[in-house]
Structures are given as structure tokens and as C-alpha cells.
Amino acid sequence: MIKMSNLKRFFIYLVLVIACMISVFPFLWMIVSSTNKSVDVTKGSLLPGIFFMQNLHHLLISSDLGTALFNSAKVSIITTVLAMLVASLAGYGFEIYKSKAKDLVFNFLLLSMMIPFAALMVPLFRMFASVSQTVPFMGIDTLSAVILPTITTAFLIFYFRQSTKMFPKDILEAGRMDGLSELGVFFRIYVPTMKTTYAAGAIITFMSSWNSYLWPLVVLQSPEKQTLPLLISNLGSSYSPDYGVIMTAIVIATLPAALIFFIMQKHFVAGMLGSVK
Amino acid sequence: MIPAKAVQTAQAVKIGRRLRLKNAYIGWSFIAVATIMICLFYFYPMIQAFLLSLQSGTGVNLHFIGFSNYLRLFHDPVFLTTVKNTVTYLMIQVPIMIILAMFLSVLLNNKALKLKGLFRTAIFLPCVTSLVAYSVIFKYLFAQDGIMNRMLMKLSFISQPIPWLTDPFWAKIAIIAAITWRWTGYNMIFFLSALQNIDESIYEAARIDGASSVQQFFKITIPLLKPIILFTTITSTIGTLQLFDEVMNITKGGPGNATMTISQYIYNLSFKYTPDFGYAATVSYAIVVLIIFFSIIQFRVAGDKNE
Amino acid sequence: MKKLLALLFASVLVLAACSSGGSTKQTASDSKDVNEITIWAWDPNFNIKALNIAKEVYKKEDPHLKVKVVEMAQADIVQKLNTTLSSGTTKGLPNIVLIEDYRAQSFLKAYPDMFKEVTGSFKADDFAKYKVEAGTYNGKNYGVPFDTGVAGLYVRTDYLQKAGLSVKDLQHIDWNQYIEIGKKVKAATGKDMLSQDPKDLGLIRMMIQSAGSWYTKKDGTTPDIANNTALKEAFKTYKALMDAKIVKPVSDWSQFVAGFNTGDVASAPTGNWITPSIKAEASQSGKWAVVPLPKLSGVPNSVNASNLGGSSWYVLNIPGKEKAVDFLAKTFGSDVDFYQSLVKEIGAIGTYKPAAQSDAYKAADPFFGGQKVISDFASWTNKIPQVNYGLNTYAIEDILTVSAQNYLKGKDLDQVLKDAQKQAEEQIK
Incomplete structure (x- = not known):
């Protein structure tokens, strides 16, 4: 066991406690504000109030919260599942079946990380608008249009490739000996072993999908397709917005992401660990 | 036993050879979907954007003008301001965040530390917030009579409220603080993961040689973390050069373009003003060039030290 | 391996299809069916409420028309109009959209033929002049006036x-x-x-x-x-x-x-x-x-x-436009009673001159110490000088915010404005 001098220990705890306070304080304020009236929120009040139920009631009658929650969940879950599948297949493929040509392709794909989304927005919209007539379920104003461009990211492929580097290759060999097909090896051996890697990847993907704003905003039109961030943005656009209600909506929008992180955080750290070895 | 093993090896060699033949085919199909998707949703639109960048006009009244949009970049004061701002964020925010993330991860990696999980969760928590939530919160924190100013005044650090979001200098500081708050925990997780892979015996040996913790940090931890430093620096650089959400939601680029980033300028050109999609596409290529430029520099710097 | 690919594509498609289940209504604005019109507007407490009142009023005219009101942030509406119209499509666009007066000219110029002319559907002389001017392009009326920004x-x-x-x-x-x-x-x-x-x-x-x-x-x-x-x-x-x-x-x-x-x-x-x-x-x-x-x-x-702010209604050139124009003409375009309800229920003041004579406009407001606020505003509305907001209000304003900063810091005013003029001329073509 390493011994720390008392002074040093005190210093370490002090720094960490301060860091935690800075990190957590805005959350506390957000929760406190959801219990206050609009006027008190704008005053920056730090004391909890008694208006949470009233805010929630206002929120429920003034906007279609249920639909937005459902849409956000649908988009995030489908995106996450597909993203995990596509990216892990690719990361595995690039590492296990390594070749010069594939490395070239890999580097080429990494270039896509450098493209700012603001640049893609208009051309992407045109693409989806042009398929709207022929394949209506993939055109603009559909949730598939929200999902499709966000499934594959170079970052995730890179992440899975890095994690695969540490994967004990002889297990794969053993699987092949047992007569498993290449795809069988992937699904029966690789996927179960890499659970933590998937967990960490899933958390990151879910959160960015859950919080994404700009692309859904561009591609969705009907209110029954609206996702949560769009709903919050609508609430704030009023001449006289009710900030208590907005804070309540923000709390509701933040909770699922926070909850998923809390539940999966052990795997999350373990998965990250695998990718940086 | 021995013959059995030999048979196995022979079999493995045979399988291996067959595998190599099949490899090319199978391997490509594993990466096919991802490659197609990225080409379809990143590179194809980028080609479209390039064609747009050769045109000019408002809305649908576009006409071909060749490369004059690219020349316009060099004497567009707003564009030059946004480049200056973005590079300022990059030079100040990325180093602060990376050092802070590394520092916190080293503290958290201490084996004797209690409540490790709690600290880690708390510091990572900002990453789960949506940009809408976090921008609203920061606007209030940094308001003229907001919580930040009230706190600083109570502690007598300042006698007059700091005009956080209404003064060009302080607004930049506020944006930097907001990004650092949101992303330090995220980067810290990468460092923490890497630290847990470092063999404790290396430190043990150093301690026996009488190295102080500061020496250990600079002589062992930093060199071993170099790949992660490079990784986090490059991803943060890319993130900062594409910075949009934070600035758009906290200051809208103001006061007077003082915090505006390149991405936000693209947005304004496309959607806020009478739309000029051609010029907007041109500006977006400027970001790509900048990102490639900085990534090469960072690889170079890291590479030199490796030699 | 073809099986693998086929499987993957199939699963993507199936999931995508699932995710858009129930999207049968999406082509409403495309179809020839004109029993439904869609309207986009922002601000639930103001514009949306006004639309809902208009909806009720119009039921007397045409009980069969379904009016679908969609609430969206103003910045979001602007962005969607720009993205969609610039793609040369009108898919997913509403029949009627609310546009801020400062931006109207820019839309009318950038996307000719995309908006329906409404000249003659309402008496322009009955509205405040500055307001009608904001929605007029090349001498034709496109905007049906709504709230005054007096x-x-x-x-x-x-x-x-x-x-x-x-x-x-x-x-x-x-x-x-x-x-x-x-x-x-x-x-x-x-x-x-x-x-x-x-x-x-x-x-x-x-x-x-x-x-x-x-x-x-x-x-x-x-x-x-x-x-x-x-x-x-x-x-x-x-x-x-x-x-x-x-x-x-x-x-x-x-x-x-x-x-x-x-x-x-x-x-x-x-x-x-x-x-x-x-x-x-x-x-x-x-x-x-x-x-x-x-x-x-x-x-x-x-x-x-x-004046500050204020917006008007615009009709898009898509199927259902005749119904949309009729809806606006019979509510925002001519109905005094409707304007009375607007004032009573949401405090929204229009620019329709005949409405100013009505009782609702003359009510005293105890919050303002019994002042007849609405009537005062209505009388000031008629004095607002008429200007052409032009195409570039926000582009120039962004240049001027920098100028204002420089001027406040002590730079010479003439020089600051000269620089802004030069920059604006270069940026706006």
C-alpha cells in the first residue's frame, strides 16, 4: 500500500472535491430551477420552490412531451444498435483482416472526421429530398432520415479497431477450428468477449444521438416527428417564455442520458480501458 | 500427444492458407457497409459542397463564378475574425483542458483514494447534458448579476460585476470555461483508462531510486501517456475547429463577432442572412484545410519527440 | 458473404422502415387533397393562440377545412424554409408560414415563384402603410399583415x-x-x-x-x-x-x-x-x-x-394555396370581431385600422394604472414611418454591432461608419 502524507492527502481530496462541485453545481441549479416559477429562474434563485408539479402540468398541456420522448428514444436506440453493429464489424474487419489496401481505406475514412457538419447540412438535405419521391420512408421528415447519416462515424470505427488490437487472436483461431464461419466467429466469440467495449461505445453514441439538435431540426417538419431537443428549442422561442417550464423540460430530457450513464458506467470505464491499451 | 499436436498444427497451417485466400474477400465485406455509409453521407455531400463553392448568388439564383469565392475569403474581415477566434480557442482551451484532464486522472488513479467512483462519476457528469441544457445554464451562471458574479463578489475577488457575456474579452473566457466544463471529464476518462494499464512496478522502481512524485509524473507518466495525449489533442482540436453549438447557444457569436466561430459563420451565411450557399460551402472548405494543417503539426510535434 | 451483406442491408431497411411507421400523413401537403392546410408559426402564447382563434372563426366559412397548426422556433422556421426552398423542392413545406417583417424581402427575392401573390385578397389601404410595405415585392402584395411591432x-x-x-x-x-x-x-x-x-x-x-x-x-x-x-x-x-x-x-x-x-x-x-x-x-x-x-x-x-419586430403571413405556392389565401383573407384580412378577440384573449394588436374603433381596443388596463394601452398603441401605429426593410437587415446589423463596439471603445464615428459601409458593400452583392 502506498502511504500518503496527511497534507498531500488533504490536497488531493480538496482538489477533487472542488472539481466535483464545479461539475455538479450546474445540475443542481437546473433541478432547483425546475421547481421554481419563471420569474425566480430569471432571477437566478438558488432555493428550491414548490412549482415542479405546476411546471410539469404546463409542460404537458402546452406541448406533446410523450411523443417527443418516444421519438427521441426510438431514434437513439435504433441509431445506437445499428452504429454498434456497423462500426464493430468494420473495426474488426480492418484489424483482423489487415492489409495495405484496407489501411489506405481506413485512413481515408478517418478523413471524414475533419468535415464540419455545418458543411454537410445543405447537400445532405438535398440528397434526402431527392429520394423522398421514390423511397418515401427514407425521405425528409422521417425518422429514418434522422438516423441514417449518424449511424456510421469514423470515430467509432477507429475506437473499435483500437480495442480489437488487444483482442487475443488465438481465441478466434480456436473458434474457426470448431467449425464456425467467419461471421460466426464474430458473433459467437468476438461480440460476447467485447461486451465492455460495446457498452462504452453505446453510451457515447446514445448520448450524442439523444442530444443531437441540428440535423433533426433540418430534416424533420411535422410535430409528430419532433424530438426532445427540438421541443425545448420551441419552448424557448416565445416572446414571453416560461423558464420554469423550460427547466422542467430540460431536467426530463437530461434524466434518461444521466440514468443510462449511471447504470452502465462500470462497463463504460472498462470499455474505454480496452481501447487505449 | 505429440503426433496429435503435429496434426493440429498441419491442419492449422492448411486452414491458415485457405483463410488467407478467403481473407481478402471476407475482410472487405466486413468493412463494406461502413465504408459505403461514410462515402455516401460524408464524401459525396462534400463533393456537392465543392461544386456549390464554385457558385454564387442568393437562394436558388445561383450562377457559376469559378474560384472567386475562395479569393473573397482573404479579404472578408468577418471570416478572418472567425479564424482568429477559433484559433484562439484552440490555443488556449485545448491545452488547458488536456492538462486538467491529465492532472485529475492522475489524482483519481491513486490506489489509496476513497470514493473514487463517486469523484469519477461527478466529473464525467457534464458530458451527459444536452447542449440546450448546458447553454441555458451557462447563460445564467455568467449573467451580469448571475451566480458567478455574485459568488466572486461575496468572496471579494472583484468589486464590480464582470461583464462576462457582453464584453469581447470576457465572453471568450466564458466560452472557454463552458467548453472546458463540458469536455474535461470526457477526456479524463481516456487518461484514466490508460493510467490503469501502466504497470505499478515501474513506479515502484522509480520510488526506490528516490524519484519524487513530480519527477515520476514527468519522467514516467507523461511519456507513457503520449499516445493518449496525441489522441485527445487531435480529437479536441477537431472538435474546437468545428465548434458551433456552444457559441451559437451561449453568446450567438457576440458581442460584435467577438466569439463567433467559423462553423457559426457558415450557419449565418446559409440561414441567418439572405442565403449564400456557395460562399458558405467555400468557408467550410477552409475549416477542412485548417484541421488537416493542425493535425499534421500535432503529428509532427509528437513524432519528433518519439525519435 | 453476400448473405451477410444482404442481411445487413435488410436489417437497416427494416429498422428504418419501422422507425418511420405511421408516416402515412407526411405527404399531406403534396397531395391534391385540399381539405387540410398546414401553418407554421412560432411562440405558443402569441402567434399560435392567434391562429387557433382564427381557426375557430373560419369554421363558420368552411367547416370542412382542417387547419393544422405547427409550432416551431422562429430560427428553425427560417432555416427550414432556406434548406427546403434552396433544394428546389417544396416537399414538407406548409401552406402558410409566418415570417418576420425584417426577413420577408430576403425570402421573396431569394425564392421567386415559391410564394403566392395575395394582392387583392385584402384591402391594403385598411392596414398600416409601413406594414403592407414590408410584405410587398416588385409592387405585388405577398404578406397578409399580422401583429404590429409598434x-x-x-x-x-x-x-x-x-x-x-x-x-x-x-x-x-x-x-x-x-x-x-x-x-x-x-x-x-x-x-x-x-x-x-x-x-x-x-x-x-x-x-x-x-x-x-x-x-x-x-x-x-x-x-x-x-x-x-x-x-x-x-x-x-x-x-x-x-x-x-x-x-x-x-x-x-x-x-x-x-x-x-x-x-x-x-x-x-x-x-x-x-x-x-x-x-x-x-x-x-x-x-x-x-x-x-x-x-x-x-x-x-x-x-x-x-416599430420593433412584428411579422406577417405568407402563402406558399403549393397545392391548397387558394384555400390558404381564403383562410387568411377572411380572418386576418378583414374581420373586426376577430381582431377584438385577439386583443381580449392574447393582447395581440393588429394593424387593421377599422379594428381600432372597436370596444376591446378602448378598454382600460388596471395593470397600467387604468391607461388605455391598446388604444394608445393603435394610434401610434398609424404614425410609424414607412421604410423598406430590404434584403440584408441582419447581415448589416452584424457588421454594425462590431462598429458599435469599436465606437464605444473610442474610435471616430465617421471612420467607423465608413468602414461598415465599405464592408457591407463588399459582402452584399
């Missing part, structure tokens, strides 16, 4: 009293007098006179429109900055306000609202649509009054009336 000076009478002043001292003043009053109020109460967001030049916009001037010349495209006397005076006034230390700086809308709700500022020079926000703080009832907006001193044609 501005007024909201003041706290109790603070004035403490400074030994009364509402009478604020009638028809100019901005220099306003600053002097502000100093007195600050000395007596310690409160700032107004709050101001340095990146929102609404104040300057109100000042120059009060003198019939704008960022661009009458043609709507030539920047009019360097030699614009009204703009120059407005800048000087702006600096004088700042130098007098009677301004509380804020950085966004909520803080602007908080400024008067918390009682931190003694006045708010702004559009009439702020009334609900002012009334939100019920404890301040009876302590407010509205007086005419100050005018620019030294600019002879400046009047005590101006």
Missing part, C-alpha cells in the same frame, strides 16, 4: 415618483431628455434606466425607423450607413446612453425580461408584444405606464413612433 416606452411610475417626476415629463420627449431623466432616476433609486444586449441593435433600429431611415436605401439593397444622418445620431445616442451609466448590460432575452421583472430597471423601450412579459410579474401591477417612444434629437423628421 414600440412604446414602458416606464415604472413609482421609480419616476421617487425621482420627483411623473409620466407627464416623459410624453413626446427626445432621447437626450430620456438620458437626463435616466440619470435622475438612477440618482434617486439606484436603478438603471434600461437593460440592453450589446449584440441586439433593436434600439438603433427603432431610432432610425422613427426618422424614416433604414440600414439600406429605398431600393432595399444599397447600404446606407456612412452618410445616414439618422443612423449617425442613433449611434451617438447609443454611446451617450452607455456613457451615462444608466444601462444594465444583459446577454440574452431571458435576462432582458428578468431586468424589468425583478425591478432592476426603470424602463423598457421596446415593442408592444412585451406586454405579457411585463404583466407576468403581477406584484408590479399599477406601477407601470406606457408613453410614446422618444424621438431622435437633431433629426427633423424623427417622430415619437417606431
Whole structure:
């Protein structure tokens, strides 16, 4: 066991406690504000109030919260599942079946990380608008249009490739000996072993999908397709917005992401660990 | 036993050879979907954007003008301001965040530390917030009579409220603080993961040689973390050069373009003003060039030290 | 391996299809079926409520028409219109859309033929002239006028009293007098006179429109900055306000609202649509009054009336446009009773002159100490000078916010405006 001098220990705890306070304080304020009236929120009040139920009631009658929650969940879950599948297949493929040509392709794909989304927005919209007539379920104003461009990211492929580097290759060999097909090896051996890697990847993907704003905003039109961030943005656009209600909506929008992180955080750290070895 | 093993090896060699033949085919199909998707949703639109960048006009009244949009970049004061701002964020925010993330991860990696999980969760928590939530919160924190100013005044650090979001200098500081708050925990997780892979015996040996913790940090931890430093620096650089959400939601680029980033300028050109999609596409290529430029520099710097 | 690929694509497609289940209604605006029209607008407490009232009213005309009201943030509507229209498609667009007057010309020019002309569907002479002008392009009417952005000076009478002043001292003043009053109020109460967001030049916009001037010349495209006397005076006034230390700086809308709700500022020079926000703080009832907006001193044609914001309805050139025009014409275009309901139920003031004679407009408001606020606003509306907002209000304003910063820091005003003029000319083609 390493011994720390008392002074040093005190210093370490002090720094960490301060860091935690800075990190957590805005959350506390957000929760406190959801219990206050609009006027008190704008005053920056730090004391909890008694208006949470009233805010929630206002929120429920003034906007279609249920639909937005459902849409956000649908988009995030489908995106996450597909993203995990596509990216892990690719990361595995690039590492296990390594070749010069594939490395070239890999580097080429990494270039896509450098493209700012603001640049893609208009051309992407045109693409989806042009398929709207022929394949209506993939055109603009559909949730598939929200999902499709966000499934594959170079970052995730890179992440899975890095994690695969540490994967004990002889297990794969053993699987092949047992007569498993290449795809069988992937699904029966690789996927179960890499659970933590998937967990960490899933958390990151879910959160960015859950919080994404700009692309859904561009591609969705009907209110029954609206996702949560769009709903919050609508609430704030009023001449006289009710900030208590907005804070309540923000709390509701933040909770699922926070909850998923809390539940999966052990795997999350373990998965990250695998990718940086 | 021995013959059995030999048979196995022979079999493995045979399988291996067959595998190599099949490899090319199978391997490509594993990466096919991802490659197609990225080409379809990143590179194809980028080609479209390039064609747009050769045109000019408002809305649908576009006409071909060749490369004059690219020349316009060099004497567009707003564009030059946004480049200056973005590079300022990059030079100040990325180093602060990376050092802070590394520092916190080293503290958290201490084996004797209690409540490790709690600290880690708390510091990572900002990453789960949506940009809408976090921008609203920061606007209030940094308001003229907001919580930040009230706190600083109570502690007598300042006698007059700091005009956080209404003064060009302080607004930049506020944006930097907001990004650092949101992303330090995220980067810290990468460092923490890497630290847990470092063999404790290396430190043990150093301690026996009488190295102080500061020496250990600079002589062992930093060199071993170099790949992660490079990784986090490059991803943060890319993130900062594409910075949009934070600035758009906290200051809208103001006061007077003082915090505006390149991405936000693209947005304004496309959607806020009478739309000029051609010029907007041109500006977006400027970001790509900048990102490639900085990534090469960072690889170079890291590479030199490796030699 | 083909199986693998096929499997993957199939699963993507199936999942994608699932995710868009129930999307059968999406082609509503594409189909020839004109029993439903869609309308996009922002602000649930104002525009959306107004639409719902209009919907009820129109039921008498055509009980079979289904009106679908979609609520969206203004920035989101602007972005969607631009993305969709620039792609050369009208898919997913509504029949009617609300557009802010400052942006209307830019849309009408950027996307010709995409908007339906509405000339003749309402009597243009019955509306405030400045308002009709905002939605007119190439001599044709495209916008059906909605709310007026008529501005007024909201003041706290109790603070004035403490400074030994009364509402009478604020009638028809100019901005220099306003600053002097502000100093007195600050000395007596310690409160700032107004709050101001340095990146929102609404104040300057109100000042120059009060003198019939704008960022661009009458043609709507030539920047009019360097030699614009009204703009120059407005800048000087702006600096004088700042130098007098009677301004509380804020950085966004909520803080602007908080400024008067918390009682931190003694006045708010702004559009009439702020009334609900002012009334939100019920404890301040009876302590407010509205007086005419100050005018620019030294600019002879400046009047005590101006405008801030306000928007109008536009019909898109897609199937259902005839129904959409009829809907607007029979509600916003001609119905006095409808305008009375707007005032009574949401406090929205239109620019329809005949409505100003109605009872609802003449009601006294106890929150404002019994002042007939609506009727006052309606009478100021008719005095608002008419200007052409042109194509580039926001592009030029972004240039001018930088100029304002430089000027406040001590740069020479003529030079600052000259630079802005040059930059605007280069940027706007």
C-alpha cells in the first residue's frame, strides 16, 4: 500500500472535491430551477420552490412531451444498435483482416472526421429530398432520415479497431477450428468477449444521438416527428417564455442520458480501458 | 500427444492458407457497409459542397463564378475574425483542458483514494447534458448579476460585476470555461483508462531510486501517456475547429463577432442572412484545410519527440 | 458473404422502415387533397393562440377545412424554409408560414415563384402603410399583415415618483431628455434606466425607423450607413446612453425580461408584444405606464413612433394555396370581431385600422394604472414611418454591432461608419 502524507492527502481530496462541485453545481441549479416559477429562474434563485408539479402540468398541456420522448428514444436506440453493429464489424474487419489496401481505406475514412457538419447540412438535405419521391420512408421528415447519416462515424470505427488490437487472436483461431464461419466467429466469440467495449461505445453514441439538435431540426417538419431537443428549442422561442417550464423540460430530457450513464458506467470505464491499451 | 499436436498444427497451417485466400474477400465485406455509409453521407455531400463553392448568388439564383469565392475569403474581415477566434480557442482551451484532464486522472488513479467512483462519476457528469441544457445554464451562471458574479463578489475577488457575456474579452473566457466544463471529464476518462494499464512496478522502481512524485509524473507518466495525449489533442482540436453549438447557444457569436466561430459563420451565411450557399460551402472548405494543417503539426510535434 | 451483406442491408431497411411507421400523413401537403392546410408559426402564447382563434372563426366559412397548426422556433422556421426552398423542392413545406417583417424581402427575392401573390385578397389601404410595405415585392402584395411591432416606452411610475417626476415629463420627449431623466432616476433609486444586449441593435433600429431611415436605401439593397444622418445620431445616442451609466448590460432575452421583472430597471423601450412579459410579474401591477417612444434629437423628421419586430403571413405556392389565401383573407384580412378577440384573449394588436374603433381596443388596463394601452398603441401605429426593410437587415446589423463596439471603445464615428459601409458593400452583392 502506498502511504500518503496527511497534507498531500488533504490536497488531493480538496482538489477533487472542488472539481466535483464545479461539475455538479450546474445540475443542481437546473433541478432547483425546475421547481421554481419563471420569474425566480430569471432571477437566478438558488432555493428550491414548490412549482415542479405546476411546471410539469404546463409542460404537458402546452406541448406533446410523450411523443417527443418516444421519438427521441426510438431514434437513439435504433441509431445506437445499428452504429454498434456497423462500426464493430468494420473495426474488426480492418484489424483482423489487415492489409495495405484496407489501411489506405481506413485512413481515408478517418478523413471524414475533419468535415464540419455545418458543411454537410445543405447537400445532405438535398440528397434526402431527392429520394423522398421514390423511397418515401427514407425521405425528409422521417425518422429514418434522422438516423441514417449518424449511424456510421469514423470515430467509432477507429475506437473499435483500437480495442480489437488487444483482442487475443488465438481465441478466434480456436473458434474457426470448431467449425464456425467467419461471421460466426464474430458473433459467437468476438461480440460476447467485447461486451465492455460495446457498452462504452453505446453510451457515447446514445448520448450524442439523444442530444443531437441540428440535423433533426433540418430534416424533420411535422410535430409528430419532433424530438426532445427540438421541443425545448420551441419552448424557448416565445416572446414571453416560461423558464420554469423550460427547466422542467430540460431536467426530463437530461434524466434518461444521466440514468443510462449511471447504470452502465462500470462497463463504460472498462470499455474505454480496452481501447487505449 | 505429440503426433496429435503435429496434426493440429498441419491442419492449422492448411486452414491458415485457405483463410488467407478467403481473407481478402471476407475482410472487405466486413468493412463494406461502413465504408459505403461514410462515402455516401460524408464524401459525396462534400463533393456537392465543392461544386456549390464554385457558385454564387442568393437562394436558388445561383450562377457559376469559378474560384472567386475562395479569393473573397482573404479579404472578408468577418471570416478572418472567425479564424482568429477559433484559433484562439484552440490555443488556449485545448491545452488547458488536456492538462486538467491529465492532472485529475492522475489524482483519481491513486490506489489509496476513497470514493473514487463517486469523484469519477461527478466529473464525467457534464458530458451527459444536452447542449440546450448546458447553454441555458451557462447563460445564467455568467449573467451580469448571475451566480458567478455574485459568488466572486461575496468572496471579494472583484468589486464590480464582470461583464462576462457582453464584453469581447470576457465572453471568450466564458466560452472557454463552458467548453472546458463540458469536455474535461470526457477526456479524463481516456487518461484514466490508460493510467490503469501502466504497470505499478515501474513506479515502484522509480520510488526506490528516490524519484519524487513530480519527477515520476514527468519522467514516467507523461511519456507513457503520449499516445493518449496525441489522441485527445487531435480529437479536441477537431472538435474546437468545428465548434458551433456552444457559441451559437451561449453568446450567438457576440458581442460584435467577438466569439463567433467559423462553423457559426457558415450557419449565418446559409440561414441567418439572405442565403449564400456557395460562399458558405467555400468557408467550410477552409475549416477542412485548417484541421488537416493542425493535425499534421500535432503529428509532427509528437513524432519528433518519439525519435 | 453476400448473405451477410444482404442481411445487413435488410436489417437497416427494416429498422428504418419501422422507425418511420405511421408516416402515412407526411405527404399531406403534396397531395391534391385540399381539405387540410398546414401553418407554421412560432411562440405558443402569441402567434399560435392567434391562429387557433382564427381557426375557430373560419369554421363558420368552411367547416370542412382542417387547419393544422405547427409550432416551431422562429430560427428553425427560417432555416427550414432556406434548406427546403434552396433544394428546389417544396416537399414538407406548409401552406402558410409566418415570417418576420425584417426577413420577408430576403425570402421573396431569394425564392421567386415559391410564394403566392395575395394582392387583392385584402384591402391594403385598411392596414398600416409601413406594414403592407414590408410584405410587398416588385409592387405585388405577398404578406397578409399580422401583429404590429409598434414600440412604446414602458416606464415604472413609482421609480419616476421617487425621482420627483411623473409620466407627464416623459410624453413626446427626445432621447437626450430620456438620458437626463435616466440619470435622475438612477440618482434617486439606484436603478438603471434600461437593460440592453450589446449584440441586439433593436434600439438603433427603432431610432432610425422613427426618422424614416433604414440600414439600406429605398431600393432595399444599397447600404446606407456612412452618410445616414439618422443612423449617425442613433449611434451617438447609443454611446451617450452607455456613457451615462444608466444601462444594465444583459446577454440574452431571458435576462432582458428578468431586468424589468425583478425591478432592476426603470424602463423598457421596446415593442408592444412585451406586454405579457411585463404583466407576468403581477406584484408590479399599477406601477407601470406606457408613453410614446422618444424621438431622435437633431433629426427633423424623427417622430415619437417606431416599430420593433412584428411579422406577417405568407402563402406558399403549393397545392391548397387558394384555400390558404381564403383562410387568411377572411380572418386576418378583414374581420373586426376577430381582431377584438385577439386583443381580449392574447393582447395581440393588429394593424387593421377599422379594428381600432372597436370596444376591446378602448378598454382600460388596471395593470397600467387604468391607461388605455391598446388604444394608445393603435394610434401610434398609424404614425410609424414607412421604410423598406430590404434584403440584408441582419447581415448589416452584424457588421454594425462590431462598429458599435469599436465606437464605444473610442474610435471616430465617421471612420467607423465608413468602414461598415465599405464592408457591407463588399459582402452584399
